[in-house]
Structure formats: structure tokens, C-alpha cells
Amino acid sequence: MDKFEVKLDQAARAAWLSYVGGRTQDEIAAQLGVSRPGVQRLLALARQEGLVKVRVDHPIANCMALAEAIRDRFGLEFCDVAPADAGTSDSEARYLAVAAAERLSRYLDRSEPLTLSLGTGRSVRATVEALSRIDRPQHRFVSLVGNVARDGSANRYDGVMILADKTGGERFLLPAPVVAGSVSEKEALREQTLFRAITEVARQAEAAFVGVGRIDRQATLFQDHFISEAELDELISGGAVGELLGWPMNAQGELVDCSTSRRVTSLPLEMFLEQTLVALAGGRDKGPAILAALRGGWLKGLVTDEHAARFIVDTEMAARESA
Amino acid sequence: MDKFEVKLDQAARAAWLSYVGGRTQDEIAAQLGVSRPGVQRLLALARQEGLVKVRVDHPIANCMALAEAIRDRFGLEFCDVAPADAGTSDSEARYLAVAAAERLSRYLDRSEPLTLSLGTGRSVRATVEALSRIDRPQHRFVSLVGNVARDGSANRYDGVMILADKTGGERFLLPAPVVAGSVSEKEALREQTLFRAITEVARQAEAAFVGVGRIDRQATLFQDHFISEAELDELISGGAVGELLGWPMNAQGELVDCSTSRRVTSLPLEMFLEQTLVALAGGRDKGPAILAALRGGWLKGLVTDEHAARFIVDTEMAARESA
DNA sequence: TCATCTTTCGATCAAATGATCGAACACCAC
DNA sequence: GTGGTGTTCGATCATTTGATCGAAAGATGA
Numbered sequence: 278m279d280k281f282e283v284k285l286d287q288a289a290r291a292a293w294l295s296y297v298g299g300r301t302q303d304e305i306a307a308q309l310g311v312s313r314p315g316v317q318r319l320l321a322l323a324r325q326e327g328l329v330k331v332r333v334d335h336p337i338a339n340c341m342a343l344a345e346a347i348r349d350r351f352g353l354e355f356c357d358v359a360p361a362d363a364g365t366s367d368s369e370a371r372y373l374a375v376a377a378a379e380r381l382s383r384y385l386d387r388s389e390p391l392t393l394s395l396g397t398g399r400s401v402r403a404t405v406e407a408l409s410r411i412d413r414p415q416h417r418f419v420s421l422v423g424n425v426a427r428d429g430s431a432n433r434y435d436g437v438m439i440l441a442d443k444t445g446g447e448r449f450l451l452p453a454p455v456v457a458g459s460v461s462e463k464e465a466l467r468e469q470t471l472f473r474a475i476t477e478v479a480r481q482a483e484a485a486f487v488g489v490g491r492i493d494r495q496a497t498l499f500q501d502h503f504i505s506e507a508e509l510d511e512l513i514s515g516g517a518v519g520e521l522l523g524w525p526m527n528a529q530g531e532l533v534d535c536s537t538s539r540r541v542t543s544l545p546l547e548m549f550l551e552q553t554l555v556a557l558a559g560g561r562d563k564g565p566a567i568l569a570a571l572r573g574g575w576l577k578g579l580v581t582d583e584h585a586a587r588f589i590v591d592t593e594m595a596a597r598e599s600a
Numbered sequence: 601m602d603k604f605e606v607k608l609d610q611a612a613r614a615a616w617l618s619y620v621g622g623r624t625q626d627e628i629a630a631q632l633g634v635s636r637p638g639v640q641r642l643l644a645l646a647r648q649e650g651l652v653k654v655r656v657d658h659p660i661a662n663c664m665a666l667a668e669a670i671r672d673r674f675g676l677e678f679c680d681v682a683p684a685d686a687g688t689s690d691s692e693a694r695y696l697a698v699a700a701a702e703r704l705s706r707y708l709d710r711s712e713p714l715t716l717s718l719g720t721g722r723s724v725r726a727t728v729e730a731l732s733r734i735d736r737p738q739h740r741f742v743s744l745v746g747n748v749a750r751d752g753s754a755n756r757y758d759g760v761m762i763l764a765d766k767t768g769g770e771r772f773l774l775p776a777p778v779v780a781g782s783v784s785e786k787e788a789l790r791e792q793t794l795f796r797a798i799t800e801v802a803r804q805a806e807a808a809f810v811g812v813g814r815i816d817r818q819a820t821l822f823q824d825h826f827i828s829e830a831e832l833d834e835l836i837s838g839g840a841v842g843e844l845l846g847w848p849m850n851a852q853g854e855l856v857d858c859s860t861s862r863r864v865t866s867l868p869l870e871m872f873l874e875q876t877l878v879a880l881a882g883g884r885d886k887g888p889a890i891l892a893a894l895r896g897g898w899l900k901g902l903v904t905d906e907h908a909a910r911f912i913v914d915t916e917m918a919a920r921e922s923a
Numbered sequence: 924t925c926a927t928c929t930t931t932c933g934a935t936c937a938a939a940t941g942a943t944c945g946a947a948c949a950c951c952a953c
Numbered sequence: 954g955t956g957g958t959g960t961t962c963g964a965t966c967a968t969t970t971g972a973t974c975g976a977a978a979g980a981t982g983a
Contacts, residue, residue: 635932
């Protein structure tokens, strides 16, 4: 097939003139003595045969590749990956917050009334803090997670308060602990008029920005006294590796059913399958938890950092290989 | 200027999505939350800042780069460089011939009557031999160089004969040696009716395809007995490094005036400044001769090979540096 | 604080690109 | 030779891209 080699030569020539030489296809057609559609075909061939290699020389390039892989693999509407080379881990977290704030702004910018719900966690808090002030009194913001711990102390990281302050919008907070003392207590809470009203508002939300929690000794849920050590141990032995809005899930993203999880007061995750559920979380340690949420198919969007993204891609690819 | 870094980040993102991800600018605009012209500017910035590197993985790529450099440096209408990695030096020569034949075909393909002139040399001969047969009896072909040596033997490499055979066109040959025995003999030859008639036809030619000769012990002019050893020595001591149609020139491309050059019977080079004079020559050894022809500004087009092209570019760049 | 200057942004239009389709061509079997 | 068949080629149109220009926003200095 010598004919093919000649064609490839021509294709390489056309590709060089087009991509390196910056010529227009008409000029290339004149130079190579073929028609313009002919040049088109040569360029298509050159790309298809991998003669053309494009490289973007910037740290962001890796992030884009990771984001693309995750987006495609888990069918997300979008995925943002913040770069890891920002120096300190502090500035990395800030980078993630800025990226997430960017996403959040897209919704807030709208002038039509908007209902948005927020989860808890440091990432959510940092994200709303990274937002610049904008006047949107017509918007409504709902907290999806009870903002009091078992001991009655208020959650330090509730983003709804800050967000409502920055925009002048309405705020709706759940006056409940994340995990109730008993199933009956949970039922009672859910029957409260206020609780039901807030649930109704949350149901109208267009999107929800939530954190992703680990289930281990460093779990926020545990550290901030939302659950006891015994409850934590029960979750871990039940296979839980992460949580969304307090709902524990195993490595495959399936909800873990146990005595603790039956007392979670948060709105059910199934509710968000109709909405745009966006997770904000980064750091290598959060990787397994984020991956679980992705595998469960709960998320529509993800804002993370390079560490977590790399863990997710590597782990998922390895799992896929062995499958 | 932290603002600039953020912009560069965005630019890198846009570039990645566009060049690697294959997204359209509208999609990128939606993804990054900017207007379409904004994406345009980001992409322009990314290219300008050199974030985007394009590489064409094919031996031809080097040739294209060399061709471009030569074309721009010497203001040629075109320059083709045949690749050097074709294995044997024989197949390389053939590659050059095919490339040159391609150029020649562009003219021959035309159906309107055409007058074309040819020089002598192995390259020209190989080029017309590489041509495929085509019926063009309306065309006329003129030999620009006398086709008899001093001893009366006919030049073995006259392409006009083959070309006319392949196309069915008319042929015009100069019945003269390249270098006459004396100035008066040259004058006499030029006065011949036949000579003048052929000159007139050559003047009407649209393009001329000629070889480039070295001036040294391996010179075709000498090897084929067009000039004697004494004449060769005179030319060399006069600074001649190459010749076009028998006209010797120094390294700067200026015609060398000496007792030998005054007896050259070929049509004057100045005549071709109005036409498209195309040189066909390759090989590292021919480099200095080709470079001289280029520097003299005599050529409008060049078909060469990678060896000669590299020599030309390297030498010219070095000369430019020191200038 | 206001006027002005610079810079940036987005609407609009021209150019370039990619895709589709019918026609021509060559190849092959009959 | 002849008809079928598969492939390639070039005209045409929709989409995408690049460039220009006026308008708005922000910076600067009086």
C-alpha cells in the first residue's frame, strides 16, 4: 500500500502548513495542487492517524484532562478541577473555593428569583466566603442539613447565613441535629410545621451545593460532635466510606442502612435526582468519599482539586480494568 | 500582576478545551461563563504566550520548516523540500524528481497553449522522466542551453526531447555548445537565424526549469566536457561556486566575469527576471551553488532536498548572525 | 467629585471551515 | 465490451471562527 504512504505524506504537509504554518485551507490547496475539500480530507486523515500532536503548556492542562475524564465517566453536567501546584495546601483550598464560587455565581447572577440549597462543610463555607457581594434579595437559600449538633451547639460552617448576608436574600435553616437521638425523635422532627415548610422550599431549589464527608476518625460528622464514637464505629463496620448530607454510603455509593443512618434527619437524597446536585470537596483524603458519591450516581456536578481528581481517575480506571 | 495569571489560567483552559477537547467556541464560552468573543481573545492570548504547542509527527515536518524558511528568506514564490530519509541516495534523488515533476505538471495540465523552457542537468532529466504521459500537443518546449559539447557530442541529459515525446508538444533546441571557443564564435552563433528564432520562443516562455551546477572538479560542466580543465581553473580562481545555464556566479550570486564566462552562449539570466525561474537541485554538495543562485535573487522557485536545504538554512543563518 | 482617558467587553459582519450530496471515475466480474 | 459496484472527487450550504467597531466600565488626575 504505497499509495497510502504518499497520501500520508500529503496529509503531513497539509497539517504542517495548517497548524504550524498558519496557512488557510485555500492557500494550502493552491500550494499542494488539490481542491479545498481535498485539503479538508487530508487534515482529517492527519488527525485521525495521530500525526498532529497538540500540547498545552500550563499546569491547568492536567486538571482539564482529569476533569474531562471524570465528567465523561460519571455522566456529570460539569466537573471543575482546581490545580494542585498552588504551593501551600491552604492556597489550594482557596483555589477550589474560587472555582466553586465561580459556579455558584452563575446561578446567583440571574435576576429572576432563584431557590438554591446548601449543604454544610468547610468547602461550602469557604465557597460562599470567596463570593463577591451581589445584590439579589429575590433569591432564597435553604440549608439542607440540621445546623445544631447533638449537644445543642450551632454548626460553625453554615454557608446559608453568609450567602444570605452577601446577597440580601431569604434564608431557611433546619432547626434540627443532623442525626436525631432516636428514630421516633426523627419522625417527630419531620412532622414539625417548620420542618415541612423548609422541606417544601428545598424541593423547589434548582441546584444544591453540598460538601462530601469522609467516614473515619477524621470525619467532620464525628469531629463536630454530630455523631458519637459508637455511631461512627457502626457506620464504618457497615462499610460506609463517605456521606452526602449526613447520609452514609459505601464504596459503591449505595446508602448504608443501619441504626445510625435510620436517624438522619436530612432531606432524602432521592429528592435531588431531579435537581442539580453539586459536590464541593477536595484533598487526597476525601478521594474515596467523593468517588463513592460519584459511583452512586447522586451528583450532577463536581468541583474538586487535582489530588482528589487523580485519586478518583486512577482508582476508577484500575477498578474498570479488573472488571 | 496577579490579574494576568488568572487570565492565563483561563486562556489555558480555553486552549485545552478547544485544541485537546475539540469543543466549539460556543461550548467553551458556556463552560467558562464568558462571551464567545471572550473565548476568542483567550485563545489568541494562549497562542501568543506560547501555551499551545503543535507538533506534526512525520519526517515531512522538518522539510516543511526548511522550505518555509528558504521561501521567506529569499522571497521565493514557492520552495519544495524532499525528505532525506528515503533510504538510498538513489531513492532520494527520485523523491526530488517526483516533487519537481509535480510542480511541472501544474503547468502542463493547462489546456491553453504554453511555452516552457528547460535547462540541462541530471535533475531536469530525472524530473521529466518522472512525469506521467499527458497529451498536450499545443505546448512548446525550449532548451535553454546548447546541447552539444565542445567535441560535438550531444548532451545526454536534454529533457526537452523526453518532455516533447511525452506530451506531443513542439521542441526547440539550441544547436550550439554551452561555451563557445571564442568570443567571436559566440557572437556568430548568436547571429544565426535559428538561434535568434529560438531565443524569441524562449522569451515567451512562462516558466523555466533549470538545474544548478557546481563549479569544482565534480562540475557537470567539466565532467561532460563543456569546458576544459584550464577554463574550470579560471572560473574557480575567479570565485565562481556555481552556475545557472552555464553562467558562473560567486558565493554572493553575482555573475563572474572572465574570459570563459564571456564565451557562454546561453540566453542571459537577466531575461528570466520576468519569468518564473525554477531551480531543481539537491544533495549536500550542491548546497553552495544553490545558495549562490538564491543570494543572487535569480530564482522564483526551488525544488531541493533536505540535505541541501539544511545546508542553505544553516549557512545563511550563520552569515546573517555575523552580519 | 467629576471629567477624561484607557481599557475591556459584546454585537455584528466577513472569512474560513466542516459536512453533505451528487457526479465522475476506476475497477471488477460477467 | 458492458454493466454493476465501490470509491473518490468537487460544488454547495450550514456552522464556526476571526475581526471590527461602538459602548460601557474602570482608572487616573485635576
